[in-house]
Amino acid sequence: MEHLQPRDEADIIEIVKAALANQARLELIGNGTKRGLGRPVIADKLISTSALSKISLYEAPELVMTAGAGTPLAEIIAALDEHNQELAFEPMDTHLIYGSKPLGGTIGGLVGVNASGPRRIKTGAARDAVLGFRAISGRGELYKSGGRVMKNVTGYDLSKLMTGSYGTLGIMSEITFKVLPKAETEQSVVLTGLDDAAAIALMCEASGLPFEVSSLAHRPKGNCSGSSEHALTVLRLEGPEISVNARRQDLIAHCKPAAAQARGTVEILSADASRSFWIAQRDVAPLAALKTAQIWRLSTAPANGAKVMADILAQDVPARRWIYDWAGGLIWLAVEPAPDAHGPAIRAAIKPHGGHATLIRAADDVRGGAVNIVPVFHPQPEALASLSARVKESFDPRHILNPGRLVPAPQPRPAPLDARPSQPEGAAQ
Numbered sequence: 001m002e003h004l005q006p007r008d009e010a011d012i013i014e015i016v017k018a019a020l021a022n023q024a025r026l027e028l029i030g031n032g033t034k035r036g037l038g039r040p041v042i043a044d045k046l047i048s049t050s051a052l053s054k055i056s057l058y059e060a061p062e063l064v065m066t067a068g069a070g071t072p073l074a075e076i077i078a079a080l081d082e083h084n085q086e087l088a089f090e091p092m093d094t095h096l097i098y099g100s101k102p103l104g105g106t107i108g109g110l111v112g113v114n115a116s117g118p119r120r121i122k123t124g125a126a127r128d129a130v131l132g133f134r135a136i137s138g139r140g141e142l143y144k145s146g147g148r149v150m151k152n153v154t155g156y157d158l159s160k161l162m163t164g165s166y167g168t169l170g171i172m173s174e175i176t177f178k179v180l181p182k183a184e185t186e187q188s189v190v191l192t193g194l195d196d197a198a199a200i201a202l203m204c205e206a207s208g209l210p211f212e213v214s215s216l217a218h219r220p221k222g223n224c225s226g227s228s229e230h231a232l233t234v235l236r237l238e239g240p241e242i243s244v245n246a247r248r249q250d251l252i253a254h255c256k257p258a259a260a261q262a263r264g265t266v267e268i269l270s271a272d273a274s275r276s277f278w279i280a281q282r283d284v285a286p287l288a289a290l291k292t293a294q295i296w297r298l299s300t301a302p303a304n305g306a307k308v309m310a311d312i313l314a315q316d317v318p319a320r321r322w323i324y325d326w327a328g329g330l331i332w333l334a335v336e337p338a339p340d341a342h343g344p345a346i347r348a349a350i351k352p353h354g355g356h357a358t359l360i361r362a363a364d365d366v367r368g369g370a371v372n373i374v375p376v377f378h379p380q381p382e383a384l385a386s387l388s389a390r391v392k393e394s395f396d397p398r399h400i401l402n403p404g405r406l407v408p409a410p411q412p413r414p415a416p417l418d419a420r421p422s423q424p425e426g427a428a429q
Contacts, residue, residue: 001027002045006052009134009142009173015047016140016171016400025403028167030070030106034113036098036361038166039368039376042404049108052173055079064131066176069108076107080179088180089126090117090278096288097295097361108172114164117282118215118236121207121326127163129177135162135170138396146176161391167402169395183238186214188274189251192230193264196220196306199233200328202258204302206235207327211251214238216327217281230264236278284332287321293334294341294362300355302329309333311349317342341366343374368404377406 006012019026027043029035031050052068055076059065060083067076073091080086091110095102111133116125132146145158162169194202199218206213215236222229235251237244252266259266269277280286287295300308305328313319318336325332335342341362350357356378359367367376380388392399403409 001043004045004047005050006047008052009136012047012136012171012173013140013142015045016136016138019045019400020138020140020398023398025400025409028171028402030109030112031072031100031104033098033100033105034094034109037094037113038405039408040364040404041402042409043402047171049171049173050106052108053106056174057176060085063179063181064176065179066174067107068174069106069111069172071107072103073105073107073110074103077103084182085179086182087129087177088119088123089115089129090119090123090282091115091126092117093283096283096285107175107177111163111172111175111177112165112167118217118278118325121216121329122212122214123180125163127160129179130159130163130175131178132159132176133162133172134174135172137170138398138401143170166405168392168405169401171401185241185244185271186236186238186274187244187248187271188234188236188269188277189248189255190235190267190269191233191255191259191262191264192267193221193262194218194231194233194258195262196309196324198258198262199231200302200306200324202233202255203235203324203327206251206254207302209254211235211247211254212237212239213251215278215281216325217278218324218328219286220322234269234277234281236274281323281325284323286323287332287334290320290334292337293320294337294366295360296331296333296335296341296346297358297360298331298333298346298350298355299357300329300331300350300353302327304353304355305329305331308350308353308355311352312346315345315349317345317349337362339366340374347378368408 004015006015024044025042027041027046029046029048049070052070053072054068055065055071057066058079092115093103094100095104111126111130114126132144134144136142162172196218203216203218207216213235217234219232221231237247237251255266287293298308305324309322309331320334320336322331322333324330341359343359346357358378359374359376366374399410
């Protein structure tokens, strides 16, 4: 496959127009660290935006940054560190799951998949931080949306539409996003011994109380807890040290009855230990370590998390490990390999409770084999699928951008006769 590396927007437009003329399909990547996410793309040429790497604007007092889509995440984090700021949505680093370089992804790839981590329950996802962007559509046209401030809009909110589109609606060249100051410190309250149902009940209750808990996770007993032989329920507090200390005492008092009932303990993770735990939680370290396991990401209402897992186990799905995040609303599940990744059973279990299941790690032939054994993304209701198809037609009518990433790739569509390049003078007709 030919590998193209455009230097600027003009190069991208030229590549897209050439692809339209030649009925070629394009796979879009940044540094390629997330190629295992979604269905395998069926393409003729590979476009990397890695040369579009530059922080063109960073106004720390205004909490705003603009960067080329190919700017490495490591570079952005280093620049933010100098001003004690961060990407508040805490994007997951997929290097453990896919075996890539730590922090090897780009800001464009991050936005393309709407990455977010444990703090999402408080600060939102990547799409909530994107202020604007510039992109080239599948028509070969440059378009832009948004600006440098948050504002109310009418009609399409294109920033939210593009975030999480997996490169199927346009090739982003530049992104503007908001950042936030880092918390002065953090600590985590850890309860041991709670089963899944009790832990999720506690987390749901704590999330609605004035403790300002920023992250809530549960790792069940046994091999699901990594090195711990006890179940761990972990609640993170962030902010000024005096505030964290006061809220920690109130949170401990609130949690002690649940720990006592489970015959468990209440412990504290200091700032460094707390950061280490949440980085491992963010990057799904306990599951990623199971190199042969297929990994699912399940989303449901927090209160239903334990019920979903109970129904999955009742379906005899060979679960190896699972952990909860977002107070039970996010479940990471590792299963024994199977040709269908146990997708039908997993989706049948989640259906009564509402939510969706995404296959995050599996071999290419499972994620996108010729017979499409299991859809990687949860099948959409007919009305929503129809709307998604119409949006795709608006931005990429010839289906040349990342074909097959979200749904099976259609055959390339020929250009209308009046849109095809004319024959050179004297050419055979």
